Amino acid sequence: MSTPSRFKKDKEIIAEYESQVKEIRAQLVEQQKCLEQQTEMRVQLLQDLQDFFRKKAEIETEYSRNLEKLAERFMAKTRSTKDHQQYKKDQNLLSPVNCWYLLLNQVRRESKDHATLSDIYLNNVIMRFMQISEDSTRMFKKSKEIAFQLHEDLMKVLNELYTVMKTYHMYHAESISAESKLKEAEKQEEKQIGRSGDPVFHIRLEERHQRRSSVKKIEKMKEKRQAKYSENKLKSIKARNEYLLTLEATNASVFKYYIHDLSDLIDCCDLGYHASLNRALRTYLSAEYNLETSRHEGLDIIENAVDNLEPRSDKQRFMEMYPAAFCPPMKFEFQSHMGDEVCQVSAQQPVQAELMLRYQQLQSRLATLKIENEEVKKTTEATLQTIQDMVTIEDYDVSECFQHSRSTESVKSTVSETYLSKPSIAKRRANQQETEQFYFMKLREYLEGSNLITKLQAKHDLLQRTLGEGHKAEYMTTRTRDRLSPS
Amino acid sequence: MSTPSRFKKDKEIIAEYESQVKEIRAQLVEQQKCLEQQTEMRVQLLQDLQDFFRKKAEIETEYSRNLEKLAERFMAKTRSTKDHQQYKKDQNLLSPVNCWYLLLNQVRRESKDHATLSDIYLNNVIMRFMQISEDSTRMFKKSKEIAFQLHEDLMKVLNELYTVMKTYHMYHAESISAESKLKEAEKQEEKQIGRSGDPVFHIRLEERHQRRSSVKKIEKMKEKRQAKYSENKLKSIKARNEYLLTLEATNASVFKYYIHDLSDLIDCCDLGYHASLNRALRTYLSAEYNLETSRHEGLDIIENAVDNLEPRSDKQRFMEMYPAAFCPPMKFEFQSHMGDEVCQVSAQQPVQAELMLRYQQLQSRLATLKIENEEVKKTTEATLQTIQDMVTIEDYDVSECFQHSRSTESVKSTVSETYLSKPSIAKRRANQQETEQFYFMKLREYLEGSNLITKLQAKHDLLQRTLGEGHKAEYMTTRTRDRLSPS
Numbered sequence: 001m002s003t004p005s006r007f008k009k010d011k012e013i014i015a016e017y018e019s020q021v022k023e024i025r026a027q028l029v030e031q032q033k034c035l036e037q038q039t040e041m042r043v044q045l046l047q048d049l050q051d052f053f054r055k056k057a058e059i060e061t062e063y064s065r066n067l068e069k070l071a072e073r074f075m076a077k078t079r080s081t082k083d084h085q086q087y088k089k090d091q092n093l094l095s096p097v098n099c100w101y102l103l104l105n106q107v108r109r110e111s112k113d114h115a116t117l118s119d120i121y122l123n124n125v126i127m128r129f130m131q132i133s134e135d136s137t138r139m140f141k142k143s144k145e146i147a148f149q150l151h152e153d154l155m156k157v158l159n160e161l162y163t164v165m166k167t168y169h170m171y172h173a174e175s176i177s178a179e180s181k182l183k184e185a186e187k188q189e190e191k192q193i194g195r196s197g198d199p200v201f202h203i204r205l206e207e208r209h210q211r212r213s214s215v216k217k218i219e220k221m222k223e224k225r226q227a228k229y230s231e232n233k234l235k236s237i238k239a240r241n242e243y244l245l246t247l248e249a250t251n252a253s254v255f256k257y258y259i260h261d262l263s264d265l266i267d268c269c270d271l272g273y274h275a276s277l278n279r280a281l282r283t284y285l286s287a288e289y290n291l292e293t294s295r296h297e298g299l300d301i302i303e304n305a306v307d308n309l310e311p312r313s314d315k316q317r318f319m320e321m322y323p324a325a326f327c328p329p330m331k332f333e334f335q336s337h338m339g340d341e342v343c344q345v346s347a348q349q350p351v352q353a354e355l356m357l358r359y360q361q362l363q364s365r366l367a368t369l370k371i372e373n374e375e376v377k378k379t380t381e382a383t384l385q386t387i388q389d390m391v392t393i394e395d396y397d398v399s400e401c402f403q404h405s406r407s408t409e410s411v412k413s414t415v416s417e418t419y420l421s422k423p424s425i426a427k428r429r430a431n432q433q434e435t436e437q438f439y440f441m442k443l444r445e446y447l448e449g450s451n452l453i454t455k456l457q458a459k460h461d462l463l464q465r466t467l468g469e470g471h472k473a474e475y476m477t478t479r480t481r482d483r484l485s486p487s
Numbered sequence: 488m489s490t491p492s493r494f495k496k497d498k499e500i501i502a503e504y505e506s507q508v509k510e511i512r513a514q515l516v517e518q519q520k521c522l523e524q525q526t527e528m529r530v531q532l533l534q535d536l537q538d539f540f541r542k543k544a545e546i547e548t549e550y551s552r553n554l555e556k557l558a559e560r561f562m563a564k565t566r567s568t569k570d571h572q573q574y575k576k577d578q579n580l581l582s583p584v585n586c587w588y589l590l591l592n593q594v595r596r597e598s599k600d601h602a603t604l605s606d607i608y609l610n611n612v613i614m615r616f617m618q619i620s621e622d623s624t625r626m627f628k629k630s631k632e633i634a635f636q637l638h639e640d641l642m643k644v645l646n647e648l649y650t651v652m653k654t655y656h657m658y659h660a661e662s663i664s665a666e667s668k669l670k671e672a673e674k675q676e677e678k679q680i681g682r683s684g685d686p687v688f689h690i691r692l693e694e695r696h697q698r699r700s701s702v703k704k705i706e707k708m709k710e711k712r713q714a715k716y717s718e719n720k721l722k723s724i725k726a727r728n729e730y731l732l733t734l735e736a737t738n739a740s741v742f743k744y745y746i747h748d749l750s751d752l753i754d755c756c757d758l759g760y761h762a763s764l765n766r767a768l769r770t771y772l773s774a775e776y777n778l779e780t781s782r783h784e785g786l787d788i789i790e791n792a793v794d795n796l797e798p799r800s801d802k803q804r805f806m807e808m809y810p811a812a813f814c815p816p817m818k819f820e821f822q823s824h825m826g827d828e829v830c831q832v833s834a835q836q837p838v839q840a841e842l843m844l845r846y847q848q849l850q851s852r853l854a855t856l857k858i859e860n861e862e863v864k865k866t867t868e869a870t871l872q873t874i875q876d877m878v879t880i881e882d883y884d885v886s887e888c889f890q891h892s893r894s895t896e897s898v899k900s901t902v903s904e905t906y907l908s909k910p911s912i913a914k915r916r917a918n919q920q921e922t923e924q925f926y927f928m929k930l931r932e933y934l935e936g937s938n939l940i941t942k943l944q945a946k947h948d949l950l951q952r953t954l955g956e957g958h959k960a961e962y963m964t965t966r967t968r969d970r971l972s973p974s
Binding site: 007008010013016017020023024027030031033034038042045048049051052055056059062063066067070073074077078095096097099100103104107109112113116119120124127131138142145146149150153157161165168169172173176234237238240241243244245246247248249250251252253254255256258259261262263264266267268270271272273274275276277278279280281282283284285286287288289290291292293294295296297298299302303306309310311314315318319322324325326327328329330331332334335337338339340342343344345346348350351355387388390391392393394395396397398399401402404425429433436440443444447448450451454455456457458459461462463 | 494495497500503504507510511514517518520521525529532535536538539542543546549550553554557560561564565582583584586587590591594596599600603606607611614618625629632633636637640644648652655656659660663721724725727728730731732733734735736737738739740741742743745746748749750751753754755757758759760761762763764765766767768769770771772773774775776777778779780781782783784786789790793796797798801802805806809811812813814815816817818819821822824825826827829830831832833835837838842874875877878879880881882883884885886888889891912916920923927930931934935937938941942943944945946948949950
């Protein structure tokens with residue numbers, strides 16, 4: 001350390017020390033304020049979370065009730081219908097009705113799940129936040145108690161520093177004063193010695209004696225001051241050593257407080273906070289994820305039922321439901337007249353040729369009709385396929401509507417635009433109905449043709465059987481003729 | 488066919504035929520009624536679906552609005568706080584505050600998604616059901632037109648059967664009558680021949696002549712009747728053949744109608760119904776699944792934030808937020824007194840032994856203190872670990888509450904029982920607070936000990952440095968003493 005231009009006065013040093021300590025004190029107070037504020041913010045956040053979940057629980061309960069009412073309204077309606085009882089009895093529902101019931105079931109499921117959600121909010125999540133709030137307050141108090149002790153310790157250390165510094169100042173001042181007194185004594189001695197060396201022509205003996213005793217006195221004083229100085233010097237060194245050691249200890253304590261203890265104090269406030277908050281929020285997440293899983297399961301059941309929307313089996317069920325209407329009637333039997341014992345086509349001589357001609361005409365007419373009708377059938381089937389393609393177009397994906405951009409505002413607008421825009425739908429429907437019109441025209445044409453073919457084919461086949469049975473038929477008709485004819 | 492005990496009379500046959508046709512007519516009417524009823528049920532179902540989704544859209548809208556209000560209420564509250572502005576500016580939120588904001592974001596997201604759901608119900612799903620309803624009605628009409636034609640065709644066939652049957656009856660009756668007339672003539676002829684074969688002793692010539700002309704007359708009549716019979720017999724055979732052919736054609740037509748055409752008629756009614764219903768329900772499913780996906784994404788964001796609930800980084804942020812309070816102060820510097828140029832511990836002869844003794848005492852005291860405090864530290868840390876284990880217990884899984892058994896009634900009861908049952912919670916909390924109490928006691932003990940150690944250690948280290956510096960220190964202290972001391 002180079003020599004300062006001017007020494008700091010004691011008062012200056014004390015003032016500097018005191019301002020430094022005052023600053024630390026202010027910081028300690030400020031730290032407590034910060035921790036208190038943090039705790040207040042936590043308590044406020046936890047209060048907000050409780051309010052939030054209490055209000056959300058209300059919303060979920062209301063939503064649940066509305067869904068339950070909705071399901072109940074339609075359940076009651078379907079329960080009252082005869083069809084429902086019919087269906088329930090059979091446990092064999094038409095596939096669209098099955099979908100409808102599952103849709104109502106899903107709403108009930110959603111209703112139950114949202115009620116459960118509300119229940120978990122109220123009886124679990126909110127309770128947790130309450131407890132975390134209590135805990136935070138308690139932890140802050142504990143932390144405050146510890147902080148109080150730490151601050152006291154720190155102040156003790158600083159006071160000690162003050163004391164040893166003052167002691168050093170005092171002993172050092174005394175040492176300086178002793179040194180200056182010693183130096184003064186040495187100066188006097190030098191002066192005395194100088195005077196004794198002067199030419200002494202006019203000095204009296206008495207005067208000489210007086211001077212010698214004065215020198216002796218000065219020497220004695222010098223020795224005394226030397227001793228005093230040495231003693232003070234040692235005291236001053238010890239005091240400075242103590243000051244230096246205490247200074248080191250103080251700085252170490254202050255450092256320890258700011259670097260380690262403060263962190264420990266904050267940790268005390270934090271004890272369990274993040275972990276408990278984590279568990280509370282995970283309870284919320286668990287509830288939400290489970291609601292989602294349940295919802296998903298329900299939707300999968302509906303999707304499965306939608307996959308099973310099937311006209312073929314429904315047609316079967318429909319016809320089975322009304323057996324009297326759809327059961328084919330008895331065949332029309334041949335009613336023999338007045339004991340006419342012949343009940344088959346006669347192809348004996350007088351009519352054989354005519355039947356054969358008729359058979360051949362039927363055969364050729366049928367060939368033509370079948371070719372014609374096959375054409376109509378192909379057109380009908382192709383048109384039906386076109387309609388099937390139209391009605392099975394996969395136009396039901398609405399995922400675009402649920403895109404969330406970072407700016408949450410841009411969701412709404414896309415919904416109405418992208419799907420089912422009115423003009424395109426109208427055009428599509430007009431096109432579909434036109435195709436339907438054509439299909440039904442062709443279907444009628446085909447049915448007309450096939451009805452005629454059925455009739456002619458039946459006659460043709462009977463004639464073929466009759467004429468083809470050869471001599472057996474010949475024998476039959478001969479035998480019956482023999483019996484009936486008198487000759 | 489064995490000979491019947493008695494022939495059916497014509498009227499009986501006609502009555503039987505008519506009753507059979509009446510039955511078929513009644514079935515045709517019944518079939519139309521069934522199809523009409525089916526269509527009505529479909530229209531009703533589609534109306535129910537529309538009403539259902541309209542009502543559900545209302546519920547979703549209300550739910551969405553409530554969620555939006557909820558989010559807005561807390562958003563507004565946080566926006567107004569100073570802290571919020573502080574945080575927003577920094578974009579460096581404390582982890583619990585981050586969770587809170589994401590929770591509010593999630594509610595807004597849910598609000599938007601449920602609004603979208605409602606929008607899709609109203610502008611897409613319901614529209615589809617309306618169109619399917621229109622289509623069903625139109626298809627039924629088309630099917631009815633075709634049914635009308637098919638029924639007419641069938642009636643034509645049945646009428647034809649009636650006609651040919653009557654014709655057969657007529658010709659067969661005529662044939663029988665001709666046959667009996669022929670037989671009568673044959674009988675007369677036999678009688679005449681028998682009479683001519685009698686002994687003719689008393690027969691006059693005139694009588695003889697008369698008899699011969701009579702035989703001739705009978706023969707002529709017989710021939711005529713034979714011809715008539717043959718003619719009628721042929722007509723009867725032809726009529727019976729026609730009857731049999733028409734019977735075959737009729738049965739084929741009836742069979743075709745019941746087995747094929749009826750199915751086609753039902754298909755006409757069904758045209759597009761299942762496919763369109765499928766698409767409508769898939770639109771609903773797409774909306775629901777997408778809502779779910781969006782919800783899930785939102786929850787994942789929150790879960791990520793919950794994973795990042797971290798005391799360490801929050802402590803860092805907290806201290807950075809208040810630098811004035813937490814910044815370590817300047818070191819206390821050695822303040823030399825009145826130009827005292829020594830600023831280090833002096834270890835020259837008069838104090839050296841004492842310092843050495845002090846150093847050794849410090850050393851041994853520190854060793855003891857450290858051992859003691861290490862024990863306290865271990866206990867403190869173990870207790871802290873116990874608390875950490877308590878506060879990180881994984882007690883947040885609520886999946887049990889969302890189990891749906893087939894009987895939907897059994898869900899509700901489980902909720903309140905399984906989780907957070909009051910006595911167990913109270914016990915757990917009491918236990919936790921007891922552990923906390925012990926922890927803080929030990930922590931204070933540890934801090935007290937470590938503060939003392941810090942102070943002593945600082946002094947010890949300084950002495951060690953001073954004494955250890957050997958002759959350099961010796962030289963330093965000697966030099967300064969030389970300067971200060973006068974001799």
